[in-house]
Amino acid sequence: MEQKIQLKESDIPRQWYNLAADLPTPMLPPLGPDGNPVSPDMLAPVFPMNLIEQEVSAERWIDIPEEILNILYRWRPAPLKRAVYLEKFLDTPARIYYKDESYSPPGSHKPNTAVAQAWYNKEFGIKKLTTETGAGQWGSALAFACQIIGLECKVYMVRISFDQKPFRKIMMQVWGANCIASPSNETNAGRKILAEMPDTPGSLGIAISEAIEEAVTDPSGKTRYSLGSVLNHVLLHQTIIGLEAKKQLQMAGEKKPDIVIGCAGGGSNFAGLSFPFVSDKINGADIKIIPVEPTACPTMTRAPFAYDFGDTACTTPLLAMYTLGHAFIPPPIHAGGLRYHGMAPLVCQAIVEGLLEPRAYHQMDSYSAAMTWVKTEGAIPAPETSQALAAVIDEAKKAKEEGKEKVILFNYSGHGLMDLLGYDAFLSGKLVDYELPEEELQKYTKVLENLPKAEMRKSGKW
Amino acid sequence: MEQKIQLKESDIPRQWYNLAADLPTPMLPPLGPDGNPVSPDMLAPVFPMNLIEQEVSAERWIDIPEEILNILYRWRPAPLKRAVYLEKFLDTPARIYYKDESYSPPGSHKPNTAVAQAWYNKEFGIKKLTTETGAGQWGSALAFACQIIGLECKVYMVRISFDQKPFRKIMMQVWGANCIASPSNETNAGRKILAEMPDTPGSLGIAISEAIEEAVTDPSGKTRYSLGSVLNHVLLHQTIIGLEAKKQLQMAGEKKPDIVIGCAGGGSNFAGLSFPFVSDKINGADIKIIPVEPTACPTMTRAPFAYDFGDTACTTPLLAMYTLGHAFIPPPIHAGGLRYHGMAPLVCQAIVEGLLEPRAYHQMDSYSAAMTWVKTEGAIPAPETSQALAAVIDEAKKAKEEGKEKVILFNYSGHGLMDLLGYDAFLSGKLVDYELPEEELQKYTKVLENLPKAEMRKSGKW
Numbered sequence: 018m019e020q021k022i023q024l025k026e027s028d029i030p031r032q033w034y035n036l037a038a039d040l041p042t043p044m045l046p047p048l049g050p051d052g053n054p055v056s057p058d059m060l061a062p063v064f065p066m067n068l069i070e071q072e073v074s075a076e077r078w079i080d081i082p083e084e085i086l087n088i089l090y091r092w093r094p095a096p097l098k099r100a101v102y103l104e105k106f107l108d109t110p111a112r113i114y115y116k117d118e119s120y121s122p123p124g125s126h127k128p129n130t131a132v133a134q135a136w137y138n139k140e141f142g143i144k145k146l147t148t149e150t151g152a153g154q155w156g157s158a159l160a161f162a163c164q165i166i167g168l169e170c171k172v173y174m175v176r177i178s179f180d181q182k183p184f185r186k187i188m189m190q191v192w193g194a195n196c197i198a199s200p201s202n203e204t205n206a207g208r209k210i211l212a213e214m215p216d217t218p219g220s221l222g223i224a225i226s227e228a229i230e231e232a233v234t235d236p237s238g239k240t241r242y243s244l245g246s247v248l249n250h251v252l253l254h255q256t257i258i259g260l261e262a263k264k265q266l267q268m269a270g271e272k273k274p275d276i277v278i279g280c281a282g283g284g285s286n287f288a289g290l291s292f293p294f295v296s297d298k299i300n301g302a303d304i305k306i307i308p309v310e311p312t313a314c315p316t317m318t319r320a321p322f323a324y325d326f327g328d329t330a331c332t333t334p335l336l337a338m339y340t341l342g343h344a345f346i347p348p349p350i351h352a353g354g355l356r357y358h359g360m361a362p363l364v365c366q367a368i369v370e371g372l373l374e375p376r377a378y379h380q381m382d383s384y385s386a387a388m389t390w391v392k393t394e395g396a397i398p399a400p401e402t403s404q405a406l407a408a409v410i411d412e413a414k415k416a417k418e419e420g421k422e423k424v425i426l427f428n429y430s431g432h433g434l435m436d437l438l439g440y441d442a443f444l445s446g447k448l449v450d451y452e453l454p455e456e457e458l459q460k461y462t463k464v465l466e467n468l469p470k471a472e473m474r475k476s477g478k479w
Numbered sequence: 480m481e482q483k484i485q486l487k488e489s490d491i492p493r494q495w496y497n498l499a500a501d502l503p504t505p506m507l508p509p510l511g512p513d514g515n516p517v518s519p520d521m522l523a524p525v526f527p528m529n530l531i532e533q534e535v536s537a538e539r540w541i542d543i544p545e546e547i548l549n550i551l552y553r554w555r556p557a558p559l560k561r562a563v564y565l566e567k568f569l570d571t572p573a574r575i576y577y578k579d580e581s582y583s584p585p586g587s588h589k590p591n592t593a594v595a596q597a598w599y600n601k602e603f604g605i606k607k608l609t610t611e612t613g614a615g616q617w618g619s620a621l622a623f624a625c626q627i628i629g630l631e632c633k634v635y636m637v638r639i640s641f642d643q644k645p646f647r648k649i650m651m652q653v654w655g656a657n658c659i660a661s662p663s664n665e666t667n668a669g670r671k672i673l674a675e676m677p678d679t680p681g682s683l684g685i686a687i688s689e690a691i692e693e694a695v696t697d698p699s700g701k702t703r704y705s706l707g708s709v710l711n712h713v714l715l716h717q718t719i720i721g722l723e724a725k726k727q728l729q730m731a732g733e734k735k736p737d738i739v740i741g742c743a744g745g746g747s748n749f750a751g752l753s754f755p756f757v758s759d760k761i762n763g764a765d766i767k768i769i770p771v772e773p774t775a776c777p778t779m780t781r782a783p784f785a786y787d788f789g790d791t792a793c794t795t796p797l798l799a800m801y802t803l804g805h806a807f808i809p810p811p812i813h814a815g816g817l818r819y820h821g822m823a824p825l826v827c828q829a830i831v832e833g834l835l836e837p838r839a840y841h842q843m844d845s846y847s848a849a850m851t852w853v854k855t856e857g858a859i860p861a862p863e864t865s866q867a868l869a870a871v872i873d874e875a876k877k878a879k880e881e882g883k884e885k886v887i888l889f890n891y892s893g894h895g896l897m898d899l900l901g902y903d904a905f906l907s908g909k910l911v912d913y914e915l916p917e918e919e920l921q922k923y924t925k926v927l928e929n930l931p932k933a934e935m936r937k938s939g940k941w
Contacts, residue, residue, distance in 0.1 A: 019488045020552045026481045090482045091857055120582065122858040124896065165857050184646075187899040190906055191850075191859055388653075395553055395627050396584040397653055434586065434896050437649040444652055 020101055022114075022265040024094035030260035031081055033253045036292045036363055038077035039299050041476035044366055045337035048324060052469050055334045062233040063242050065141035068134065071250035079253065081133075088132050088165055092121045093257070097265035098429075102393040104413070111416035113409060114269070115429040116262050116290060123188070125399065125431030126286045127158030127245055130254035134243050135162040144239040145169035147231045149199065149224030151178055152353025153185025154399075154431065155245030160194035173199035173227045176219035178353070185435060199224040206230050206330065220346065221357075222329020229332055246283025247327060247336075247361045255289025262426060263293055273302055274426035276412050280404040281308035281317065281375075282354045284361030290428040292363075295372050298479075308364060308375045309408045311383070313451035314347040316340065316360045317368060317375035319458060322473055323465040325359060337471040338365040341453075342461035348451040350380050351439030352400040358461075371479035378407040379450045384443040386410050387433070399431035400439050482563055484576075484727040486556035492722035493543055495715045498754045498825055500539035501761050503938035506828055507799035510786060514931050517796045524695040525704050527603035530596065533712040541715065543595075550594045550627055554582045555719070559727035560891075564855040566875070573878035575871060576731070577891040578724050578752060585650070587861065587893030588748045589620030589707055592716035596705050597624040606701040607631035609693045611661065611686030613640055614815030615647030616861075616893065617707030622656035635661035635689045638681035640815070647897060661686040668692050668792065682808065683819075684791020691794055708745025709789060709798075709823045717751025724888060725755055735764055736888035738874050742866040743770035743779065743837075744816045746823030752890040754825075757834050760941075770826060770837045771870045773845070775913035776809040778802065778822045779830060779837035781920060784935055785927040787821060799933040800827040803915075804923035810913040812842050813901030814862040820923075833941030840869040841912045846905040848872050849895070861893035862901050 037044060046054035057069045064072070071079060100113040118126035138146055146168055150156025156172040163170035172194050179186060179198040189196040199219050200207035206226040210217060217223075232242035244251060266274065277294045279287030287308045298304045310317055316339045325340040327333035340359040347356035367373050378386075387403035389410060390396070398406060409427050416423040433440070442448040499506060508516035519531045526534070533541060562575040580588035600608060608630055612618025618634040625632035634656050641648060641660040651658040661681050662669035668688040672679060679685075694704035706713060728736065739756045741749030749770045760766045772779055778801050787802040789795035802821040809818035829835050840848075849865035851872060852858070860868060871889050878885040895902070904910040 021488065023485045023487075025485075026483065161857060164854060183903075184896075184899045187903045187906075188859070188896070191853055191899070191902045193854070391653055392626060392655070395623060397650070434646075434650070437646045437653070440653045441645075441649045444649075 020099050022097040022269050024261055024265055026090050026094065028264060029086060029094050030257055031086070032078040033081055034256040034260060034293050034296065035074055035077055035079060035253055036295055036367070037249060038075055039296050040366055041299070041370065041478060042474040044362060045471055045474070047334035047336055048469055049334055063229060065138050065143055065241055067137045067141055068250050071253060072248055081257070082136065085133050085136050089129070094261045095120055095258070097262055097269070099269070100394055103390065106389070106393045107410065107413045107417065109413040109417040110421060111413045111423040111425050112271070113413060113425045114266065115427050116258050117429050118258065118286070119396070119429060119432035123154070123157045123161050124434065125154050125158065126255060126258060126289060126428070127155050128161055129257055129289065130245065130251045130285065131158040131162035132165070133254040135159070135166040135168055138241055139166050139168055142239065143168065143241050145171065146241060146243045147171045147173070147228040148243045148245065149173045149221060149228045151175050151221050151356065152436070153178060153182055153188070154354055156194070156196065157185055157188045157192065158245065159243055160189040160192035163194065164192040170194040171231060172196040173201065173224040175199055175221060175224050176217070199227050201227060203227070204230045220329055225328040226330035226332050246285040247359065249363055251285050252288040252292065252361055252363055255285045256292050258289040258428060259291060259293035262290060266426065271424050273297065273424070274304060275423040276425045277304060277306045278405050278408045278412070278425065278427040279308060280355060280401045280430060281310055281360065281364060282357045282401065284308070284364040286428050286430040288361060288364055295367055298372055306373050307408055308373055309404045310375065310377050311350050311352055311355050311404060312377045312379050313350045313453065314341065314356055315377045315453055316358065318377045319453070321462055321465060322365060322369060322471055324469045324471045325465055327359060335468060336362050338362050339368065340465065341458065342464050344464060345461040350451060351436060352383065352404055354401040355404060369473050369475055371475070376408055378404055379452070381448060381450045382407045384439065384448060397433040398429065399433045400436050402430045405430070482561050484559040484731050486723055486727055488552050488556065490726060491548060491556050492719055493548070494540040495543055496718040496722060496755050496758065497536060497539055497541060497715055498757055498829070499711060500537055501758050502828055503761070503832065503940060504936040506824060507933055507936070509796035509798055510931055511796055525691060527600050527605055527703055529599045529603055530712050533715060534710055543719070544598065547595050547598050551591070554584065556723045557582055557720070559724055559731070561731070562856055565852065568851070568855045569872065569875045569879065571875040571879040572883060573875040573885040573887050574733070575875060575887045576728065577889050578720050579891050580720065580748070581858070581891060581894035585616070585619045585623050586896065587616050587620065588717060588720060588751060588890070589617050590623055591719055591751065592707065592713045592747065593620040593624035594627070595716040597621070597628040597630055600703055601628050601630055604701065605630065605703050607633065608703060608705045609633045609635070609690040610705045610707065611635045611683060611690045613637050613683050613818065614898070615640060615644055616816055618656070618658065619647060619650045619654065620707065621705055622651040622654035625656065626654040632656040633693060634658040635663065635686040637661055637683060637686050638679070661689050663689060665689070666692045682791055684805070687790040688792035688794050708747040709821065711825055713747050714750040714754065714823055714825055717747050718754050720751040720890060721753060721755035724752060728888065733886050735759065735886070736766060737885040738887045739766060739768045740867050740870045740874070740887065740889040741770060742817060742863045742892060743772055743822065743826060744819045744863065746770070746826040748890050748892040750823060750826055757829055760834055768835050769870055770835055771866045772837065772839050773812050773814055773817050773866060774839045774841050775812045775915065776803065776818055777839045777915055778820065780839045781915070783924055783927060784827065784831060784933055786931045786933045787927055789821060797930060798824050800824050801830065802927065803920065804926050806926060807923040812913060813898060814845065814866055816863040817866060831935050831937055838870055840866055841914070843910060843912045844869045846901065846910060859895040860891065861895045862898050864892045867892070
């Protein structure tokens with residue numbers, strides 16, 4: 018049997034899958050500052066109308082433009098690989114498959130939506146995209162996409178990461194992006210914060226505010242903002258991962274996965290792999306679907322379901338989601354892409370419905386799992402991916418205990434070559450665990466009391 | 480047409496190709512300190528006998544053990560890709576294909592031989608491998624291979640790189656290697672140098688001396704030394720690249736390449752891609768084969784063909800090769816893998832025969848070529864690979880001038896994600912060019928006068 022199941026370019030999925038069309042109860046709408054649902058027009062200064070249409074679409078299948086596929090072919094279809102060495106090491110009857118999203122030039126799944134967003138913006142006549150980045154995965158993916166498609170790109174990078182991760186910054190510059198430290202002197206939001214706190218390390222919330230401000234205040238009207246996760250259209254673009262995986266599992270002779278696993282920060286890589294299988298589950302398939310998060314930022318496993326802002330600075334519409342409160346500042350875990358107070362509303366509604374079984378792991382568990390991966394499969398995973406690996410190994414061990422030939426599928430969302438400091442901390446015994454104390458959780462979620470309440474709509478089928 | 484030509488694992492080449500069997504004139508033998516040819520036995524303290532047999536083999540084809548193939552399947556067969564976006568940008572009638580060797584876990588072609596060497600050593604009963612590394616590509620590849628195969632690995636890393644490239648060091652540690660700065664206090668060679676020059680930045684020559692000393696002085700006899708390029712058996716293991724490429728070009732409907740290009744430092748990635756095509760050229764095919772080197776280290780284009788030591792410390796046998804002299808210290812170009820005073824004897828003999836057309840490019844030209852690649856194909860190439868790109872772009876432009884549909888094949892030997900500082904220097908206008916002054920060349924090659932002379936054996940057929 019081949020260890021890598023390769024799909025031909027001519028067999029790539031030609032439509033994205035929209036889970037919103039299949040959820041048994043309708044999603045709660047995003048709300049504006051007045052507590053009323055936001056209309057597409059209200060989002061127009063921030064996003065181009067073609068992406069807003071995708072954001073609110075109720076269509077199940079959305080065609081992928083040929084021009085976007087032509088760009089994705091640089092690294093897609095991504096291989097589905099079988100982790101035969103890990104299986105052997107664990108002596109498990111489980112068959113473990115993974116989508117290897119580390120093959121994209123920036124090294125993660127992020128370009129799947131970065132390319133699509135850049136293309137739709139260009140199509141709409143936009144000349145420049147702004148965004149924020151923390152650890153740098155998203156910023157480098159958007160820089161890559163804008164370079165390929167021919168858009169200007171401005172990335173506000175959280176100052177502490179800007180200073181500590183110079184290589185991510187250089188990556189973005191190589192791809193032609195203008196990457197600056199946030200808070201900056203280029204926006205009102207940045208100047209205000211710098212005046213109050215000249216030595217602030219910055220935050221994603223501040224960086225989002227600056228990126229949105231630059232987009233909406235450009236007098237030419239040719240600048241828009243781009244987000245790397247959370248929103249419906251972002252998750253939509255990632256579903257190519259799961260749709261490819263479905264075809265590849267069939268090529269490998271597997272009828273269906275028994276267990277689907279992905280790490281979840283904003284939710285996009287998890288949704289990308291899992292939503293086509295959530296669809297199968299809605300239609301009766303027996304599949305356990307596990308989004309994995311860090312105990313340091315336990316959005317899905319411990320936070321309330323509520324309306325909250327997507328950013329710390331309260332500039333976005335209110336989204337119905339599991340949230341630790343928009344002022345929550347996650348501890349400095351190495352899985353920077355999982356340090357987000359909320360979660361994609363589509364993922365959250367699937368949790369409310371009982372379609373998903375979220376789980377949290379300690380940072381230490383994720384690095385132990387990563388080292389098991391390194392010693393067996395050989396590649397060095399991203400710290401975010403390692404959270405998923407902890408669950409994969411647990412499920413494979415459980416299959417052994419139960420003596421069951423389970424098919425486990427997970428998303429290898431990226432490589433860790435740009436994030437080696439966490440491994441250094443682990444190997445030198447300096448890595449620490451974080452678990453959010455209950456009183457901290459209570460403190461941060463208190464702000465939600467003053468916001469509109471989110472009704473938990475549940476069909477009761479799962 | 481597919482942009483990526485994927486070979487199935489079941490179609491991977493099952494034998495390596497040994498050019499030594501086909502060269503029209505026999506190779507000059509390596510010489511010992513007494514000026515007499517070294518016997519295989521004399522190499523036994525340094526290398527295991529099964530690899531020494533490969534080193535001196537005259538067989539054309541050598542079987543690849545199934546166990547090695549099983550490890551290579553983690554990332555091989557490597558895709559052959561067509562650079563359609565570069566072709567379009569250059570508006571060239573040339574069709575440009577490349578083997579993407581960046582997919583291996585350490586990100587370069589180096590693991591092809593690291594895995595084979597580790598496997599043969601393990602098979603011979605060896606417990607530990609020692610090696611040296613400069614920029615870190617080779618050290619991380621050997622660390623990866625030893626981790627997978629179950630050998631101890633000790634890497635002597637040139638001190639200045641050890642200090643300036645902490646991420647490469649962490650990579651090796653993640654793969655379980657013991658990576659220390661050279662010169663170290665762990666060997667006589669290291670202690671002697673530290674006593675004389677406590678602040679020395681170190682050199683590859685010193686690191687080689689330390690690695691060999693540790694291997695040959697282990698009282699258990701279970702330690703050997705491993706080299707990442709130059710030697711016949713190392714080049715042999717890399718020929719899987721060119722053998723795969725041959726099959727893939729046929730799948731793409733191409734009868735043969737017109738031009739084959741690879742960068743050459745010690746010669747292994749160039750030889751890996753090109754030797755199967757050198758064989759075709761020996762048998763009459765019309766192929767232009769170009770090894771590319773930096774003007775800063777112009778071994779093939781300006782140095783004499785002579786017997787010389789492989790290392791600065793004069794501990795290796797004398798090899799017949801183009802050499803700038805073993806005391807040559809190459810300028811600090813970013814393509815660290817090309818900073819070597821000599822060149823693989825097999826590559827050199829093919830040059831003497833007129834089978835290859837070596838060419839040198841300035842560092843600045845290579846970064847300009849890399850940026851053209853980034854803007855069209857999207858990925859960030861290693862600085863070594865960028866030297867090959869400069870030649871690829873020149874040949875594609877020439878094909879346009881001549882209006883000829885040439886087929887260009889080159890080796891994309893690795894990605895540049897661990898080597899971004901050179902890009903930073905280029906983008907900020909700080910990158911400098913180096914060209915070896917003639918008087919320097921004369922000075923460094925003067926030592927060769929005191930060594931045995933190397934006869935230039937040439938059949939006169941090319």
